[in-house]
Amino acid sequence: MTEFSSSITALDAGRKPQISREDLLMAALRLLGPHRSVSSLGLREVAREAAIAPNSFYRHFHDVDELAVALIDHSGAALRTVVDEARVHVKSGHTVVRGSIEAFMSQLRAEDGLLRVLLREGTTGSDAFKRAVDRQLEFFEEELRVELVRLTEASDAPLHDPALAAKAITRLIFAMGAHALDAPREQDVALIRQMTQMVTMILLGSRQMKTRPV
Template sequence: MTPSFAPVEAPEAGRKHQISRGDLLMAALRLLGPHRSVSSLGLREVAREADIAPNSFYRHFRDIDDLAVALIELSGEALRKVVDQARVNVVSGNAVVRGSVQAFMSQLRSGDGLLQVLLREGTTGSDAFKRAVDRQLDFFEEELRVELVRLTEAADQPLHDPALAARAITRLIFAMGTHALDQPPEHDADLIRQMTEMVMMILLGSRNLRARLG
């Protein structure tokens, strides 16, 4: 039996007969600006942008919320790839921190709008969207924890509670990124400097606390 939410209908003249999941995600991204939530999108609006019949949407997503969660996951994956590449391109110390922060800001200002979705839905989205963002932040925190342990042990400068340090850094960067959405790109250099110094303060404090506690 055909599901009630997706009745069969003939494709309209001029509409695409086949479209991928990625095509729908990109159509949704084109409709989103810096301050528009995915929840404000309409199914028909996304279908029109993708040039498909509305019912074809259901071949890939249950509803707009399902599409939004997929966008958040795609955003997290894209950012992790960018930051990971930035870490590969530098050696250690301040260069790693600054390079990662620069990669974050570069992705924020990129034309694809993916990181904007991640930042925006974490603060203004529905509970389901916020949970999806939290899952992405958890991934970042764990990857950062592993990297911090590797770098600090190699430098014989172990941290106190690397997991907590990774959480503090991740939450700081994402909070500053949300703030940066409302700032002109001309302020990026100063924001990168501030974020780099804040992260270094967290790391220095964690190292000192480890030394004090033994």
């Protein structure tokens, strides 16, 4: 066996015989790190990170852009867990708004980096990536709308246009989260306080409009 053939055999031995879409998404996520954009990923480096031959990539995705959109969709799950995590924070004694903001910041700083993908690509990604992020935000807005209606009706303090209030809150937190990406963690406490006040203002304004329509 030649030296070249031996190196190829060794390389093949290190590759996985089968791999799932999830494996490729996780490989891409590991490559991104805290600051890198999905648009900078290369097919070969993703395949190398996943320990597969480049041609095996095409069994799951047509190209890297399709993988990137799938990664954004996958990252949307991190955003939607915020509502569930907020309930846990509230049970610990915090208000609903502060609990929600703390849950968001917890996801933002999570090691998996999923929420960071949404925030980064929603502001700097391609048009296709931004549309994918918008879809995830719309899913979250609907979940937040349902939760807002439940909470405000239970406290007999209904909102004017809960859907619009949910959208305002989501877009505000999304923008503030994008800013927090590049801010040191030492500023998280101040950012949480600011975001809590901003969201409270939106809710108070929506309640006021319910009783005194503009």
